[in-house]
Amino acid sequence: MALRNSYLIIFSFLISSFTEARINLPELLTKQSVSNIRLLTKDGKFTYYQKRSGSLLFATNYKVQEILKSEIGTEYTIYSTSSRKKMVILQNPNFHNFYSLRAKEKIFLLNYGESSPSEIGLGISPVLHLNDSWISFFDPYTKVISFENTTNSSLKFSIKLNNRLNPYFVPQVVMSDDNTVYYTDLSEVGIYGVLEFKRNLSKSEIIYKAKSPMMKIELCINQGSLIAGEFGFHFSPIGSSVSRSLLPMKDFSKRENLYSSQLNDLGHLVCDFDKDNIALIQNTGTMNSPSFDIVNLNTNTKKITPLSEMKTISNIINMDGTLLTQEKGKYYIVKGETDFKNIDTLKIKAKEPDSKESKESEESNDE
Amino acid sequence: MKLKTSHLFLLNQFCKNFCFLFLIFYLGCPAAKAFGEENPGVIESLERLLNVERKQFEIAKSKIQSNFKSLNNLSDSTEIKLDPQFMRSILFHSDDRFLQLAQKDECHFLSVLENNLLKTSDGDIENVLINFKNKLSVNENASLPIQDFFDLIYKKKCLNNHEYSTLFNISNFQKTIAGIKFQVPSNLSECESIHKNWLDNSYTPYLCQVQQILRKSKKQKLKDLYSEKIPSLQKTYIDNLCTNINSPQRFCEIYLKNDVWNKVINGEAPPYKLSYKCQNMLGKTELTANDLKTCAAKLNSDPSICELKGNKNFQSDFPLQNCEKISDSLLKSKLVTNYHDCPGRVDNESITNIHRLINHFSPRKINSTVENCASEANYTFARLNFDLKHEEGWPLKVCYLDRVKGKEDCIPYIPGSRPEEPLSEDQVIAKILYQQKGAAAKTKCRIVDSKNYNPLRSEFKFGCFIVYDFETCTTLSCSKKVIWEEKSMADIKFIGSPTFDYFPTAFLNERYSFLNMINEVYGTQGRPIKNLTDLKFYLDKIPNGIIHGVGCVEDLIPEEFQRNVINQCHPMPFIIDAYIVKNGETWISLRAAIDDIHTPRLVQWQNIYNSVSAHSELHPLKTWTLYGIKK
Numbered sequence: 001m002a003l004r005n006s007y008l009i010i011f012s013f014l015i016s017s018f019t020e021a022r023i024n025l026p027e028l029l030t031k032q033s034v035s036n037i038r039l040l041t042k043d044g045k046f047t048y049y050q051k052r053s054g055s056l057l058f059a060t061n062y063k064v065q066e067i068l069k070s071e072i073g074t075e076y077t078i079y080s081t082s083s084r085k086k087m088v089i090l091q092n093p094n095f096h097n098f099y100s101l102r103a104k105e106k107i108f109l110l111n112y113g114e115s116s117p118s119e120i121g122l123g124i125s126p127v128l129h130l131n132d133s134w135i136s137f138f139d140p141y142t143k144v145i146s147f148e149n150t151t152n153s154s155l156k157f158s159i160k161l162n163n164r165l166n167p168y169f170v171p172q173v174v175m176s177d178d179n180t181v182y183y184t185d186l187s188e189v190g191i192y193g194v195l196e197f198k199r200n201l202s203k204s205e206i207i208y209k210a211k212s213p214m215m216k217i218e219l220c221i222n223q224g225s226l227i228a229g230e231f232g233f234h235f236s237p238i239g240s241s242v243s244r245s246l247l248p249m250k251d252f253s254k255r256e257n258l259y260s261s262q263l264n265d266l267g268h269l270v271c272d273f274d275k276d277n278i279a280l281i282q283n284t285g286t287m288n289s290p291s292f293d294i295v296n297l298n299t300n301t302k303k304i305t306p307l308s309e310m311k312t313i314s315n316i317i318n319m320d321g322t323l324l325t326q327e328k329g330k331y332y333i334v335k336g337e338t339d340f341k342n343i344d345t346l347k348i349k350a351k352e353p354d355s356k357e358s359k360e361s362e363e364s365n366d367e
Numbered sequence: 368m369k370l371k372t373s374h375l376f377l378l379n380q381f382c383k384n385f386c387f388l389f390l391i392f393y394l395g396c397p398a399a400k401a402f403g404e405e406n407p408g409v410i411e412s413l414e415r416l417l418n419v420e421r422k423q424f425e426i427a428k429s430k431i432q433s434n435f436k437s438l439n440n441l442s443d444s445t446e447i448k449l450d451p452q453f454m455r456s457i458l459f460h461s462d463d464r465f466l467q468l469a470q471k472d473e474c475h476f477l478s479v480l481e482n483n484l485l486k487t488s489d490g491d492i493e494n495v496l497i498n499f500k501n502k503l504s505v506n507e508n509a510s511l512p513i514q515d516f517f518d519l520i521y522k523k524k525c526l527n528n529h530e531y532s533t534l535f536n537i538s539n540f541q542k543t544i545a546g547i548k549f550q551v552p553s554n555l556s557e558c559e560s561i562h563k564n565w566l567d568n569s570y571t572p573y574l575c576q577v578q579q580i581l582r583k584s585k586k587q588k589l590k591d592l593y594s595e596k597i598p599s600l601q602k603t604y605i606d607n608l609c610t611n612i613n614s615p616q617r618f619c620e621i622y623l624k625n626d627v628w629n630k631v632i633n634g635e636a637p638p639y640k641l642s643y644k645c646q647n648m649l650g651k652t653e654l655t656a657n658d659l660k661t662c663a664a665k666l667n668s669d670p671s672i673c674e675l676k677g678n679k680n681f682q683s684d685f686p687l688q689n690c691e692k693i694s695d696s697l698l699k700s701k702l703v704t705n706y707h708d709c710p711g712r713v714d715n716e717s718i719t720n721i722h723r724l725i726n727h728f729s730p731r732k733i734n735s736t737v738e739n740c741a742s743e744a745n746y747t748f749a750r751l752n753f754d755l756k757h758e759e760g761w762p763l764k765v766c767y768l769d770r771v772k773g774k775e776d777c778i779p780y781i782p783g784s785r786p787e788e789p790l791s792e793d794q795v796i797a798k799i800l801y802q803q804k805g806a807a808a809k810t811k812c813r814i815v816d817s818k819n820y821n822p823l824r825s826e827f828k829f830g831c832f833i834v835y836d837f838e839t840c841t842t843l844s845c846s847k848k849v850i851w852e853e854k855s856m857a858d859i860k861f862i863g864s865p866t867f868d869y870f871p872t873a874f875l876n877e878r879y880s881f882l883n884m885i886n887e888v889y890g891t892q893g894r895p896i897k898n899l900t901d902l903k904f905y906l907d908k909i910p911n912g913i914i915h916g917v918g919c920v921e922d923l924i925p926e927e928f929q930r931n932v933i934n935q936c937h938p939m940p941f942i943i944d945a946y947i948v949k950n951g952e953t954w955i956s957l958r959a960a961i962d963d964i965h966t967p968r969l970v971q972w973q974n975i976y977n978s979v980s981a982h983s984e985l986h987p988l989k990t991w992t993l994y995g996i997k998k
Contacts, residue, residue, distance in 0.1 A: 035984040037933060053544075071985065077935050096987065099716040101920065101961060118972040138444060141844055166685035167711035168927075168961055190675060190685055213675060213686050234674070234688055259972040268929050281925075289952045290971075292925075312973035314922045315930035324933060326922075329980030331933065351938060352508045354916070 005226070023309045028126050028324060028331035038078045039087070040320040046113050048087075052074050056089065058115040065115045068108065071098070073232065079126055080320055082272045084112045086150050088133035090124075101168055102140040109135060109150060109295050120148060129175035136173050136181075145173055145183065156273065159183065159197050159204065165190045172219040173289065174226065176247045182226060184205075184217050192217045194252065207252040212238060220271035221247075222278060222299060227271050228255065229280065232264040240265040242280065242297060258302050266314065273318045276300055281313055294325060294334055389656035401661035420459050421488045427452035431496050431508040431913060447520065450496035450508060456487035465575065467613040471567060474525035478569065481517055481528065482576035521876065527569065535573040541596040547574075549604045551622060551660035553632055558619035561976035565608055575609040582606075598660040600649075603668050621667045628695040629746035639705040640697045641666075643735070643965050647707070648732035666690040673966070680737040682711025683963040684927070696967040699945035701906070701913055704964050714742035714841030716960035717869050720940035721881055722747040723964065724915055728889050728998045738814070738837065742783020742792075748865065749781045749790070750818055754888050757879055764960040765792075767799050767856075777862065784814050792833060799859065800831055800851055812849075822853060869917055869940060871988045893996040899972045900951065902947060905995040914943040918978025923970070939978070 009312070030037055032049060039048040047059040048067070054074040056067045068076070068091060075095035079088040089108040107126055108117035123137035123146065136147045143163060149155035153238030163169050163186035172184045181197040191208040194217055208228075210217060214236035219231040225244045232238025233339065239258040245252055258278075266281035273279065278297045282304070285291035291311035295304050310327055317324040427450065456575035458466065462484070469479035479485055485492065495516040501507050511519070530592050534543045546874050547570065552558035574993075578595055581602070598604070611618035619905060623629065630636040639657075645654055645662035654662075666673060673690035700914050702893040710719045722744035726733070745763075764777035780795040781788060788794070793812040800806035812831035820834045821827060829848075835847040849856040868880035877883060885891050896902050896914055905912055919936035920928045928937070945956040947969070954969040962968060979993045986992065 035934060039933065050792055075936075075985070079931050079932055095938070095985075096872045097868055098864065099869065099917070099940060099960070100714055101716065101937050101939070102714060141839060141841075167682050168684050214671075224704070230924075234686065235692060236674075236689075264926075266925050288950050312977065314925035314974065314977055317930060317933055317935075319933050326930070326933075326977070326981055328977060329984045 005250065021037070023306060025308055025310070025325070025332035025334055028333055034331055039080060040319060040322075041084075041113070045238060048078050049200075050074075054093070056091075060113070065116045066187075067110070070120055073359050077126065080112065080367055081128045081132055082318075082321065083128070083131040084320070086110065086135070087112055088126040088128060088135060089117055090126065099223055102309070103268060104139065104141075107135075118215055125170045127173055127346070129173075130178065134175055134178075136175075138170055138173075140167070140170070145171060147175075147181070157199055157202070161185045162187065164188060172217065174219050174221050176221065176226060180248070182219055184219065189213060194219065196249070207249070212236065214238060215265070218267050218269045220269050220278075222271040225299075227258075228252075228268060229267045229269045231267040236264065237287070239263060240267070240279070240283075242269070244299065252315050258299060259297050259304065263287060268316050270323065271325050273321060273323055279307065279316050279318075279334070281316060284311070294323075308332075387420050395693065417459060419487075420455060424452055424456045424488050427872055428496060428510075431510050442995075445500045445504075445840070447497055447499040450498050453487065453496035457485050457492075460488050461485040464613040468566065468571060469619070474528055475569070475572070477517070477520065477525050478528050478572040481513075481532065484572060484575055484579065491956050506509075515632065531569055531573060535570075535576075537592070540577075540593075543570075544597055544601060547601075548816045549601055549658070551604075551611065552619065552662050553622070553629075553660070555619060555623060555800075558622055559615045562615040562618050568614065571608070571612070574605050575612065578605050582692075589810040600665050607664075607668060611686075620666060622665055626691075627697040628666050628690075628694060630698070632660055632663050636697075637705070639703075640700070640965070643704075643707045644673070644728070645796050647679055647681070648672070648676045658717075666863055677965065678963040681709040681735075681740055681963065683966075684959070684961045685707065687963055687966045688968055692969055693966055695947055695949070695954075695970055696945060699947060700956055700967060701727075701911065702958070703727045703730050703941060705730060706743070706964075707735035707740060708744055709740035710961050710963075712837075712841055713744045714844065715865065716938075716940050717867070717881065718744050718748045718865065719960040720869075720915065720942060721751065721885075722944055723958070723960075724885065724913075724996065725751065725889065727913060728885075728891055728911070731898040740941070741841070742781070742785075745782050746785065746791075749779075751881075751884055751888055753790075753880075755884055757884070760865075760867055762865055763861070764863050765799065766797055766860045766862055767803060767859040770803055771890075780861075796849055797831060800856075804856070806831070806849065806851065820850075822850075828853060837962050839981065862983070869992050870986070870992050875990075885996070889998065891996050891998050893994040895991050896898060896993045896995050897991065902943070902972070902995075903953075906944070909995070909997045912995055912997035914993065914995050916941060916943075916975075916979055917982055918975065918992065919981040920959070920961075920978070922978035922981050923957075923974055924968075925974070925979060934985065936981055938982055943975070 022120045028034060030040065036051065037047065038050055045060055048056065050056045052072065053055060054072050056076045058067050068089065070091060071093045073096045074091060074093040077090045080305065087110045089110060091106040091108065094103070104122040104124060105121060107121050107123055109120050110117040121137060122134070123139050126135060126137040128135055132270065133150055135150055136145055136146055138145050143161040145159045146159070147157050159181065161171060166186055169186055174182050176182060179199045183195055185193050185195055187193055190213040192215065193206050194208040195204045196207050201245045210230065214234055215230055215232045215238050218231070225246050226249060227242060227244055228238070229242045231240045239260065239262045242258045244258055245253040247257040261282070263283040263286070265283045266312045268281045270279040275312070276299055278299060279294055281292050282295045283290045284293050292313045292314055293309060293311060294307040294316055295305050297304055308325065312327060313325055315326055316334065323334040324331050325334050327338040403876040421566060431450065435974045440615060465484040469476040480492070483491060492513055494510045495513050496508065496510055498506060498508055533539065542637065550561050552561050556991065570983050572732050575590050581590055581593055607618060607621060625638055630642055631638055631641040641659060641663060642654055645659060646652060649658060649662060651658065670690035673688060673693055674686045677687060702723065708719060708722060710716065749761045752758065758779065761779055763780060763782070765780045766775050766777040769776040778795060779790060780792050781790045782792050785791040788875065793814055793872055794810045797810045800810055801808055810831055812833055814833045816837040818832050818836065820832065829850070829852060831851045833847060833849055835845055845861070849859045870882050871877040881892065886893065902914060906913060915940050917940050921930035921935065921937065921940035923939055923941065940960045942958050943955055946979070947954050953972060954974060955972060956967045957970050957975070958964060958967045975993070979991065983989055983991055
């Protein structure tokens with residue numbers, strides 16, 4: 001009997017050691033409906049959420065303030081970066097009754113953790129750059145990317161795109177320094193290009209052209225390097241790659257390859273959640289039967305580590321340092337330690353022994 | 368006497384025999400080798416045969432080339448033939464395809480040779496080795512430049528070849544190609560007959576020479592010259608013909624596939640599944656049967672062409688899909704799409720989707736042009752509201768200063784020009800000018816692209832013009848000017864943008880959400896679709912049933928649109944009208960409202976489920992926004 005039991009134990013141990021541990025992502029649970037949340041800071045101090053009435057609210061330290069008010073049904077989205085100095089709010093009062101991918105929204109700028117926004121313009125796809133010292137946004141009708149300094153609003157410049165073919169194209173934009181912008185554009189035949197804009201010259205120069213119109217390019221900045229991801233789409237046999245160029249850039253063609261794949265990944269590079277790591281959505285299936293999951297790419301070792309095993313991932317979100325993904329309407333925490341549901345639960349103090357009782361017990365012990 | 372059986376004797380004999388055999392062997396082997404080399408046996412390796420032939424050809428060439436002749440020397444010669452060794456080299460070293468082309472008769476052979484389609488062991492043929500009888504009737508061999516050979520031979524036989532050469536020279540080439548009928552087959556026996564005709568056709572060697580230049584020539588200028596002169600459809604045809612000239616099966620393959628393009632040609636599928644794409648690719652408004660056939664062949668032979676072409680001037684998401692994938696989607700597709708719309712010009716994804724749904728259940732004749740593609744979509748939606756007596760649902764209005772009332776008045780209008788519609792933009796403006804500005808009763812307004820409007824030209828001196836930029840103007844954002852008798856009517860303004868619920872967001876306004884309006888006006892019925900099994904059942908069992916919904920585009924098309932922040936969502940209406948099962952995987956044929964109507968995309972169920980779920984979470988009533996709809 002004992003022998004049988006020991007065999008069972010050994011057998012179970014062997015099975016478990018050969019079986020890979022499944023990655024089970026915890027669901028994001030919050031005190032209120034997640035669908036109302038617009039930003040939860042990592043330390044749990046600040047919560048930005050909206051209401052059906054059209055208000056955007058800011059909660060901290062058990063105080064709630066209304067930041068913005070608009071018509072019933074207004075949708076807000078909030079953008080922030082790891083610099084934690086500024087935040088951008090987009091306001092769409094016609095979210096439920098006017099479906100237009102290109103409709104411009106009001107853009108507000110706000111100091112991180114505060115509640116007094118200032119309106120800065122109309123556009124889509126806002127991005128904060130260079131420690132939140134610059135903001136850019138895009139006008140899909142005039143096809144102009146506008147840049148404004150977040151401290152001194154009189155410092156502005158803009159870049160006009162060449163794209164004529166795709167009315168829904170939104171460029172990737174990164175600023176490497178006050179004088180230099182890298183962005184993507186489409187050529188007359190719809191091929192992605194990476195361009196470098198120099199503010200002092202007010203001139204753009206093309207530094208890279210994709211080899212096919214059936215691929216996209218994503219850009220981001222990680223640890224002083226420009227990260228460029230190239231991903232094929234629409235069943236094209238192009239594959240994927242991620243590369244790095246040190247900044248200031250000398251020659252884009254001499255960039256270092258960090259990762260490549262024969263399959264078309266979704267990409268969706270997230271470069272600012274950790275200094276040595278980039279997250280992306282990889283095709284872990286085949287060309288004809290794709291399945292998508294989040295992986296971590298270590299920029300030093302170039303090692304790929306899976307972060308999810310859901311096979312149906314379509315997004316990665318960096319919410320103030322917590323990596324999230326949404327699947328079947330629910331949010332899951334991919335990387336992050338914060339327990340958002342209990343973050344501000346009052347902790348019960350450890351009960352201190354009563355002084356009289358302690359004296360009595362001492363006396364009885366002496367006896 | 369010593370016995371001959373003694374050991375010494377035997378040893379002696381052995382040595383003698385051995386030496387004799389050794390000598391025989393030593394002398395005989397090279398001789399055998401030499402003999403074998405010059406006359407290889409029946410069973411020999413190809414490599415050896417080629418080596419032998421190469422050597423023999425070199426020998427023959429060096430012998431004959433010493434007797435180099437020019438045209439003048441041979442004018443009295445007779446019985447001019449190609450040297451047998453030269454012929455053997457051609458047979459060994461030429462492409463089997465072109466040897467097959469050459470074997471019909473002597474003239475065919477000569478034209479194939481003339482078009483540089485045959486080779487010897489030296490490669491391209493510059494000089495020809497010939498045998499002939501001189502004026503003394505003595506057999507001679509000579510080497511002749513190839514052009515001289517043809518100048519000579521065409522005086523004696525195959526006179527037509529000379530004319531063909533002229534037809535296919537650089538200056539006449541384009542005209543000749545335009546005059547050739549490139550017949551596209553619709554079934555196997557017709558195809559084999561067409562292939563045989565090409566084998567016998569005297570033009571074929573000339574076409575194949577061009578094909579070889581386009582494929583292999585290192586002279587880029589020549590390649591470009593030919594490339595410009597041949598239309599792309601004919602280029603594909605010629606390439607397929609010459610690549611498969613020796614195989615009718617391979618030639619016919621691309622014409623006989625089970626794809627939607629061939630089904631349209633055969634009348635098994637409605638023409639609109641192919642015609643609008645071909646019209647756009649060919650730049651023609653009217654297509655002949657042959658245009659369709661050639662276009663279908665092109666889509667089959669070059670599937671990547673659909674990725675970049677087919678929606679010019681009808682703005683939509685870009686790039687498009689591969690022809691093979693589009694064919695897979697369209698094979699079972701049910702949506703009636705006998706028009707071409709332009710989502711990028713409408714700029715309201717709901718209205719585009721509504722236009723497609725209504726024209727599926729209640730098709731009307733739509734004249735799809737660049738000028739009216741957006742206004743047709745607006746008209747469909749406006750009419751839906753007016754048919755339901757719901758004027759507030761269509762808020763687009765023209766405002767003007769009413770002289771009688773002394774204040775601003777606004778009346779509804781529908782963008783675009785429609786003779787039978789009194790609310791169309793041009794008629795509404797004309798009426799305002801008549802009633803308020805003293806214009807003549809018969810005043811007609813013309814809608815003009817701002818790029819073409821030039822007040823200095825006489826055509827714009829008199830009359831009424833509504834001017835805006837066709838390229839950038841959308842329903843949401845459009846700067847329009849009304850100009851009458853060269854004066855700008857500054858008080859006439861266009862206001863309003865259509866806001867409405869696609870799916871009801873509150874019980875109060877449920878009746879005037881699109882979901883209910885279409886049922887009331889067009890007699891349709893709908894129900895939610897919750898899972899993949901239900902989706903398949905609905906599409907399979909209900910003949911005209913299709914599925915429509917709204918989901919977050921970031922989950923629907925994650926290849927192109929990215930979610931960066933929590934609860935980010937751009938609602939995207941879409942229509943599903945078919946599904947296919949390939950390699951065990953179910954793919955759903957979907958047209959997002961931003962997609963070209965003739966370019967459905969294949970998506971997985973999880974994308975649809977994720978996008979509808981994400982949108983449902985943000986919806987005020989948490990409605991599951993995926994519905995089947997039927998009539």
